[in-house]
Amino acid sequence: MKIIKNTTKFQIAEPTAISLGKFDGLHQGHHLLVERILKKKKEGLASLIFTFDFGERPALTLPEERRELLRREHLDYLVECPFTPELSHMEPEEFVQEVLKKRLHAKYLAVGTDFRFGYQRRGDYHLLQQMSESCGFQVEVVEKACWQGREISSTFIREELEQGHMELVNQLLGYAYSVTGEVLHGRQIGRTLGMPTTNLLPREQKLLPPNGVYATRTIIAGETFEGITNIGYKPTVGGETKRGVETYLFDLDRNLYGEIIQVQFYGYERPERRFPTLEALKAQIESDVAWGREFFS
Numbered sequence: 001m002k003i004i005k006n007t008t009k010f011q012i013a014e015p016t017a018i019s020l021g022k023f024d025g026l027h028q029g030h031h032l033l034v035e036r037i038l039k040k041k042k043e044g045l046a047s048l049i050f051t052f053d054f055g056e057r058p059a060l061t062l063p064e065e066r067r068e069l070l071r072r073e074h075l076d077y078l079v080e081c082p083f084t085p086e087l088s089h090m091e092p093e094e095f096v097q098e099v100l101k102k103r104l105h106a107k108y109l110a111v112g113t114d115f116r117f118g119y120q121r122r123g124d125y126h127l128l129q130q131m132s133e134s135c136g137f138q139v140e141v142v143e144k145a146c147w148q149g150r151e152i153s154s155t156f157i158r159e160e161l162e163q164g165h166m167e168l169v170n171q172l173l174g175y176a177y178s179v180t181g182e183v184l185h186g187r188q189i190g191r192t193l194g195m196p197t198t199n200l201l202p203r204e205q206k207l208l209p210p211n212g213v214y215a216t217r218t219i220i221a222g223e224t225f226e227g228i229t230n231i232g233y234k235p236t237v238g239g240e241t242k243r244g245v246e247t248y249l250f251d252l253d254r255n256l257y258g259e260i261i262q263v264q265f266y267g268y269e270r271p272e273r274r275f276p277t278l279e280a281l282k283a284q285i286e287s288d289v290a291w292g293r294e295f296f297s
Contacts, residue, residue: 001075003080012048012104017045023051051080089119095118107137111140164268166266170266195285215267217263231244269295
């Protein structure tokens with residue numbers, strides 16, 4: 001997959017099948033759009049996802065996470081277009097002519113029923129359909145995927161993430177919600193308790209579930225390890241100023257400092273809280289471990 005980013009001067013020479021949107025979370029609804037453009041590869045069109053880069057906004061998926069998810073789909077192009085003042089004030093008709101037709105060579109568009117674009121979001125799929133013949137592309141409007149009567153959307157997933165409903169979040173996404181980062185040096189408290197942990201400090205842009213303890217799987221160099229993870233500030237041991245992700249792996253004890261790992265969240269057990277002593281904290285962690293092992297069994 002070719003990634004085009006940090007520029008508005010992109011130009012695709014070959015005819016393309018395109019889907020456009022924010023693609024935050026790359027959830028089950030988005031997957032329907034991706035499926036449509038991938039089918040067009042059989043007709044000789046290059047598959048392309050177009051999205052705007054809105055900078056450091058809170059997100060379900062960071063740009064690098066979204067790129068990795070789309071790589072797995074075997075797309076041809078991902079265009080992450082900077083949301084410049086010029087583009088933000090572009091009328092929808094001009095966007096269709098200048099961006100979709102001239103720069104991206106669009107021959108097929110797959111969009112959702114709520115797709116909006118152009119200055120003040122004046123453009124929609126009706127406009128695309130009206131301009132399709134003169135611009136030489138086909139438009140397919142894809143109905144929303146639903147869960148129990150509600151449309152699957154990034155907003156829906158954010159709401160459930162804020163409640164710590166990880167099983168539902170993962171069902172709506174179609175994969176496990178995760179945090180990826182470099183293992184950092186912590187205070188070594190876990191090791192003194194006989195339970196060494198890994199510590200990540202996610203970027204502030206990354207949305208996290210509520211502070212507390214979760215059943216997790218951690219991917220390390222392609223291997224998967226089950227464990228429990230605490231999100232929060234570690235109040236028992238003096239507290240931190242930033243929310244961290246601290247994981248105890250059930251069946252692994254090795255030095256992971258500096259390694260890049262991915263922590264996937266599967267279930268929520270309890271909120272983070274302060275314990276009066278380290279002994280009380282250790283007893284609770286042992287209980288958490290038993291819960292985590294039972295969760296995955």
